[in-house]
Amino acid sequence: MKEHCLDIGSIQAFLDGELAHSESARVSGHIAMCDGCAVMLAEAENESAIVFPALEREFNSLVPTQRLWTRINDSITVERDAQPIWRKAWAYVSIALANPSLTAAASILLVVGIGVVVWTNQEPVGNDIALVSRPAASAPATAAKQPPRQIESADAGVDSDAAAASAPRQALNYQRASYQPTRSRERTDLSPVSSDARPAAEASSYMPGEDIYVKTIANLAKNVDETKDIVMRPAQRIAYERDMAVVNDAISKMQKEVKRNPRNESAKQVLYSSYQNKIDLLNSVSQKEELMASIR
Amino acid sequence: MIAAAFAALAVPAGAQGPWTAPIIRPVVIAPPDVHAAPPPPLLTDGHTSERAIAVDPNVNLSICVTQGSLKINGWNRKEVRVFVKDGAKFGFKVLEKGKQNDPVWITMTSAASKANPTTECIWGDEIEMDVPVNATINIKGRQTKTVIDTVRKANVKTIGGDVSIRNVSEGVLAVVYVGDVTVEGAKGGISLETTTGNILVFEAGPSEIGDTFKAKTSSGMISLQKVEHRQIEVGSISGSIAYDGRILNGGAYSLSTSNGSIRMSLPAETSCNVIAWYGFGSFDTEVPMKILTENISEGPVKRIHGLMGAGDATVKLTTNNGSIAIVKQ
Numbered sequence: 001m002k003e004h005c006l007d008i009g010s011i012q013a014f015l016d017g018e019l020a021h022s023e024s025a026r027v028s029g030h031i032a033m034c035d036g037c038a039v040m041l042a043e044a045e046n047e048s049a050i051v052f053p054a055l056e057r058e059f060n061s062l063v064p065t066q067r068l069w070t071r072i073n074d075s076i077t078v079e080r081d082a083q084p085i086w087r088k089a090w091a092y093v094s095i096a097l098a099n100p101s102l103t104a105a106a107s108i109l110l111v112v113g114i115g116v117v118v119w120t121n122q123e124p125v126g127n128d129i130a131l132v133s134r135p136a137a138s139a140p141a142t143a144a145k146q147p148p149r150q151i152e153s154a155d156a157g158v159d160s161d162a163a164a165a166s167a168p169r170q171a172l173n174y175q176r177a178s179y180q181p182t183r184s185r186e187r188t189d190l191s192p193v194s195s196d197a198r199p200a201a202e203a204s205s206y207m208p209g210e211d212i213y214v215k216t217i218a219n220l221a222k223n224v225d226e227t228k229d230i231v232m233r234p235a236q237r238i239a240y241e242r243d244m245a246v247v248n249d250a251i252s253k254m255q256k257e258v259k260r261n262p263r264n265e266s267a268k269q270v271l272y273s274s275y276q277n278k279i280d281l282l283n284s285v286s287q288k289e290e291l292m293a294s295i296r
Numbered sequence: 297m298i299a300a301a302f303a304a305l306a307v308p309a310g311a312q313g314p315w316t317a318p319i320i321r322p323v324v325i326a327p328p329d330v331h332a333a334p335p336p337p338l339l340t341d342g343h344t345s346e347r348a349i350a351v352d353p354n355v356n357l358s359i360c361v362t363q364g365s366l367k368i369n370g371w372n373r374k375e376v377r378v379f380v381k382d383g384a385k386f387g388f389k390v391l392e393k394g395k396q397n398d399p400v401w402i403t404m405t406s407a408a409s410k411a412n413p414t415t416e417c418i419w420g421d422e423i424e425m426d427v428p429v430n431a432t433i434n435i436k437g438r439q440t441k442t443v444i445d446t447v448r449k450a451n452v453k454t455i456g457g458d459v460s461i462r463n464v465s466e467g468v469l470a471v472v473y474v475g476d477v478t479v480e481g482a483k484g485g486i487s488l489e490t491t492t493g494n495i496l497v498f499e500a501g502p503s504e505i506g507d508t509f510k511a512k513t514s515s516g517m518i519s520l521q522k523v524e525h526r527q528i529e530v531g532s533i534s535g536s537i538a539y540d541g542r543i544l545n546g547g548a549y550s551l552s553t554s555n556g557s558i559r560m561s562l563p564a565e566t567s568c569n570v571i572a573w574y575g576f577g578s579f580d581t582e583v584p585m586k587i588l589t590e591n592i593s594e595g596p597v598k599r600i601h602g603l604m605g606a607g608d609a610t611v612k613l614t615t616n617n618g619s620i621a622i623v624k625q
Binding site: 236239240242243246247250253254256257264266267269270273274277280281284287288291292294295 | 360362417436437438453455471473474491492512514515531533534552554555573575591595596597598599614616
């Protein structure tokens with residue numbers, strides 16, 4: 001072990017961070033195993049702790065160390081990044097224009113480009129239009145600013161008014177990125193979008209499957225409300241209403257909890273279970289009525 | 297409350313055989329008036345009569361009873377005998393005959409009134425029936441106290457009145473709107489339901505692999521003792537649940553109540569996964585359980601998932617408002 005011990009130079013280089021990564025790892029591994037080298041490292045650290053603060057000003061001001069070079073390079077990088085982009089572009093263009101063949105090619109491209117732009121602006125709106133999605137909820141605001149135009153399909157020549165009447169609501173979620181107002185395609189009234197979107201928003205507030213429970217309960221409750229006074233005596237009504245209150249309370253609490261923390265699977269499970277309890281309770285009234293009717 | 301319910305399930309010393317099964321005294325939790333069913337029109341001016349008919353041993357008997365105390369007892373004869381005390385004049389109606397010309401499906405008719413001369417419903421102060429032990433009984437009742445003993449299968453639906461069923465070999469279905477349901481020594485698939493009343497079950501089990509046990513009440517407690525089904529689903533809205541028995545390997549047990557406590561009395565060597573959800577209450581166990589996951593932070597739902605033994609079965613316990621306790625037998 002002794003012949004592999006580190007010399008003080010290596011330890012000092014290790015302390016100064018001058019060793020390569022692999023070498024540094026080897027040295028730290030050896031120090032961890034060797035008590036003698038660990039003592040040497042501790043002594044070197046103590047010496048450095050005394051010497052470096054005393055000489056720091058001299059190091060920083062007089063000696064062009066690696067640290068100084070690093071600072072200079074960092075400053076250059078920052079300054080380069082801060083340079084405006086047009087200045088960079090101009091530098092590239094200047095270099096490029098120094099070559100006559102490149103200059104000629106650029107001139108031809110410029111002329112052709114201008115021609116294409118002029119020709120495109122004269123054509124009626126075609127089928128080469130990008131579709132940009134927009135949220136349905138923002139439709140009224142968009143309509144107030146500029147009448148949006150629907151895109152039912154990418155086929156050219158489709159009469160958009162006729163298609164608008166039959167198109168599914170999802171089609172309203174699209175408009176042209178480069179809008180060209182055309183009188184025949186204007187649509188100012190987007191109220192159906194907002195009214196249709198509202199139930200969709202309500203439905204989306206339910207968890208998967210929850211809306212089925214809610215609809216079922218609503219249907220059952222409607223029937224039971226009409227018949228419960230006939231089917232149940234007052235004492236039974238009290239028990240029924242008490243049970244219903246217990247179930248409703250559980251549902252209310254779980255709904256709040258699920259809204260607060262949608263990832264609470266326990267609350268979801270109890271919520272579904274409570275929905276089922278409510279359905280069973282409502283069903284019991286209906287089934288009792290059926291049984292009473294069958295016993296005549 | 298639970299302790300009182302178990303105290304009521306006292307087994308008399310020396311009780312043996314199907315005829316001396318333990319006496320179960322239902323525990324009434326709700327106010328007495330809640331158990332009161334709508335009073336039927338009081339039928340008086342009854343007759344006392346008795347009739348009998350030879351039937352197939354596996355006869356299916358459908359009865360409708362509007363009023364009275366109904367007792368059905370199985371015997372080892374190919375015959376149905378009916379005795380009605382102070383009730384309707386009745387007759388048998390054969391709905392279907394078997395290969396040997398014996399009735400395999402019969403019902404009963406009675407003369408209810410001059411306006412409605414025949415009806416499928418009978419009534420009486422006491423109605424006693426003896427049926428083959430392999431008979432299947434289907435009962436519809438309005439206000440009847442029903443006792444069924446030693447038949448193959450029993451299906452009962454009553455609006456009001458307690459139902460007691462014992463020694464059934466191939467399944468029980470009982471739906472009661474106001475009244476207690478008591479089942480003893482029943483085999484097969486069991487489904488018990490009452491809207492306002494308690495459910496008490498003592499010594500039940502499957503007759504075939506896959507038979508399930510279900511019990512549900514809206515207002516009332518559920519007490520199960522020595523139920524040997526592997527799939528048990530028990531639910532109450534306003535009532536406690538008590539389970540005293542074994543947890544079988546591969547079983548799935550679900551006990552839930554919205555407002556009440558759950559108490560399980562299990563052997564010390566029980567092996568199951570326990571998943572407990574509870575809101576306002578606590579969870580305690582005397583049987584050693586290793587907690588796997590636990591979420592008991594503030595909120596309306598707390599959850600504990602624990603392991604007893606090797607975890608050979610699954611037990612789910614849910615109460616929104618009440619405590620959960622697992623005690624050693």
